[in-house]
Amino acid sequence: MANAIEIRNLTKSYGKNRGVIDVTLDIKEGEIFGFLGPNGAGKSTTIRSILGFLKFSEGSIRVLGYDSVKDHERILENVGYMPSEAWFYGAMKVADVIKYAADVRGLDCSEEAGKLCERLKVDTGKRIKELSLGNRKKVSIVCAMQHKPSLFIFDEPTGGLDPLMQKNFFELIEEYVSEGATCLLSTHVLSEVNKYCKNAAIMREGRLTVLDSPKIDDDTFLKFYEEETL
Amino acid sequence: MISVFLKEMKLNTKNLLIWSLTVGGLGLACILLYQSMQGDMKEMADAFSNMGAFSDAFGMSTLSIATLKGYFATEVGTVHGLGSGMFAAIIAIGIISKEEEGHTGEFLFSLPVSRTKVLAAKGLCISVMLLVFTLICGILYAIGFVMLSEEIPTGEFVTFMLRQLLMNAEIAGICFAISSLSGKNRMGTGLGLAMIFYVYDLIGRVVPDMKDYLYLGPYSYANASEIFSGEKVSVSAVIIALIITVSGVIFAFVRYNKRDLAS
Numbered sequence: 001m002a003n004a005i006e007i008r009n010l011t012k013s014y015g016k017n018r019g020v021i022d023v024t025l026d027i028k029e030g031e032i033f034g035f036l037g038p039n040g041a042g043k044s045t046t047i048r049s050i051l052g053f054l055k056f057s058e059g060s061i062r063v064l065g066y067d068s069v070k071d072h073e074r075i076l077e078n079v080g081y082m083p084s085e086a087w088f089y090g091a092m093k094v095a096d097v098i099k100y101a102a103d104v105r106g107l108d109c110s111e112e113a114g115k116l117c118e119r120l121k122v123d124t125g126k127r128i129k130e131l132s133l134g135n136r137k138k139v140s141i142v143c144a145m146q147h148k149p150s151l152f153i154f155d156e157p158t159g160g161l162d163p164l165m166q167k168n169f170f171e172l173i174e175e176y177v178s179e180g181a182t183c184l185l186s187t188h189v190l191s192e193v194n195k196y197c198k199n200a201a202i203m204r205e206g207r208l209t210v211l212d213s214p215k216i217d218d219d220t221f222l223k224f225y226e227e228e229t230l
Numbered sequence: 231m232i233s234v235f236l237k238e239m240k241l242n243t244k245n246l247l248i249w250s251l252t253v254g255g256l257g258l259a260c261i262l263l264y265q266s267m268q269g270d271m272k273e274m275a276d277a278f279s280n281m282g283a284f285s286d287a288f289g290m291s292t293l294s295i296a297t298l299k300g301y302f303a304t305e306v307g308t309v310h311g312l313g314s315g316m317f318a319a320i321i322a323i324g325i326i327s328k329e330e331e332g333h334t335g336e337f338l339f340s341l342p343v344s345r346t347k348v349l350a351a352k353g354l355c356i357s358v359m360l361l362v363f364t365l366i367c368g369i370l371y372a373i374g375f376v377m378l379s380e381e382i383p384t385g386e387f388v389t390f391m392l393r394q395l396l397m398n399a400e401i402a403g404i405c406f407a408i409s410s411l412s413g414k415n416r417m418g419t420g421l422g423l424a425m426i427f428y429v430y431d432l433i434g435r436v437v438p439d440m441k442d443y444l445y446l447g448p449y450s451y452a453n454a455s456e457i458f459s460g461e462k463v464s465v466s467a468v469i470i471a472l473i474i475t476v477s478g479v480i481f482a483f484v485r486y487n488k489r490d491l492a493s
Contacts (some may be wrong), residue, residue, distance in 0.1 A: 014490075024263060027271070044493065051340055053491040073342045081340035087333035103233040104341040143337070 001026045002065070004151050005050065005183035011058035012045055019045040021206040023059070026200075027079040032177055034193030034200030034214050035186040038225045041203040043186045044084070047155055051081060064150055077105065080144035084156040090129035095141050097128060109146035116142045119168055133160035139196060141169060145176065152176065152183040158192065170196055190221045218228040235353035236344060237356055242321065244485060253313030253362050254370035261374030264301050270300040272296050284304035298380045299445035300458070302371070303390075307454025312395060313447070316425040318398035323420030325352045326482065330413025330492040344404060345487050349410075355433045356402050364395045383458065390457045392438060397452035400471045402426065403478030413492040446470060
């Protein structure tokens with residue numbers, strides 16, 4: 001299996017503040033990869049570097065075989081990203097936001113979007129400003145999945161979703177992954193990693209540790225958080 | 231890029247209509263008031279034209295407000311200059327930074343569109359909005375002349391509206407550059423800049439020592455009284471305006487492509 005994501009010696013700092021330090025990571029095509037770590041450990045910095053939101057100072061990132069800097073647009077054509085906050089333009093209607101995301105991609109995703117909205121029970125007639133966090137997250141899932149990308153990147157996707165929607169969400173991921181997609185799942189929920197991920201890594205204080213197995217117990221998992229606060 | 235442009239236009243249409251109808255409507259009201267004030271205008275014009283530097287600053291020493299042309303240049307010229315400058319500042323100062331301030335940047339920039347294309351779409355949106363704003367106001371002012379059965383001084387009128395459009399573009403160019411710096415809302419800075427430029431021009435026309443530096447400000451070449459009294463435009467002022475506008479836009483593209491985007 002080829003690598004969907006290849007990160008080599010990634011270092012990113014914010015002035016004098018630490019971002020991530022010398023991160024090297026391979027994520028194989030067709031797997032769900034768990035990405036754990038305390039708040040501020042560097043998970044989002046890594047993800048935002050992959051997506052080109054941040055300009056990193058050292059290292060290299062290849063996504064789906066393309067260089068993350070030179071082939072930025074081509075990579076994003078094949079990526080579905082769901083940020084942790086899921087903000088959209090408040091005045092727009094849900095249906096318009098979903099169509100807008102497809103239009104920018106130059107695709108007609110109406111059929112897939114319709115299926116996703118039905119399964120996630122998305123009310124497309126409402127305006128974004130009328131939605132709760134959970135409902136905004138559902139819109140974000142539709143925007144990330146409607147074009148059937150090769151790579152999904154989810155940053156804390158289940159916060160705000162009710163248990164039924166969480167179940168539907170993971171069913172959808174497993175369906176797309178069974179068709180060949182890859183998924184990078186950043187989360188604080190160990191049970192999600194235990195249940196769905198084939199491999200996992202934990203970030204702490206900007207450094208990455210790849211786990212031998214995603215099936216770790218609560219005590220080992222919490223040690224990473226406790227040591228962070230010491 | 232076209233989708234981003236259309237979305238920006240849609241999100242800004244309400245703002246455009248409110249500002250253009252308000253500024254254009256105020257100008258139209260000013261023009262219509264002329265008829266009711268016409269009887270007293272002669273004495274007022276004589277008084278206003280003999281107030282030294284103050285008369286010079288507002289162009290009343292060269293134009294008589296007893297005529298509709300002079301009245302338009304001094305009254306509507308001020309209303310449109312201030313209103314359009316503020317509108318240009320407001321739309322440009324937030325158009326880039328709003329993505330980070332409203333946390334929508336992560337959605338927009340996760341779509342396959344480069345920062346350069348997003349900025350091009352936003353820049354195009356500002357240009358179209360300024361053009362439509364100028365057209366709506368121009369039509370409303372022209373309606374005022376027609377309603378009073380007065381002949382429109384077409385040459386001066388079109389020159390005035392085009393120079394105001396250039397002044398708006400210069401202010402927008404500066405604000406576009408500022409908007410690219412960070413994800414903070416700088417609405418106050420934008421409005422303040424427009425006011426400072428206006429006051430700079432006003433003071434420059436009152437204080438003799440500052441007259442030589444008037445051309446540096448965006449209001450210098452767009453002054454209605456000068457245009458309607460047939461004074462020649464300062465070429466250096468127009469060249470500086472074009473350089474500042476283009477520099478502001480280039481700065482925004484370069485800076486925005488280099489920096490990190492806030493979440």
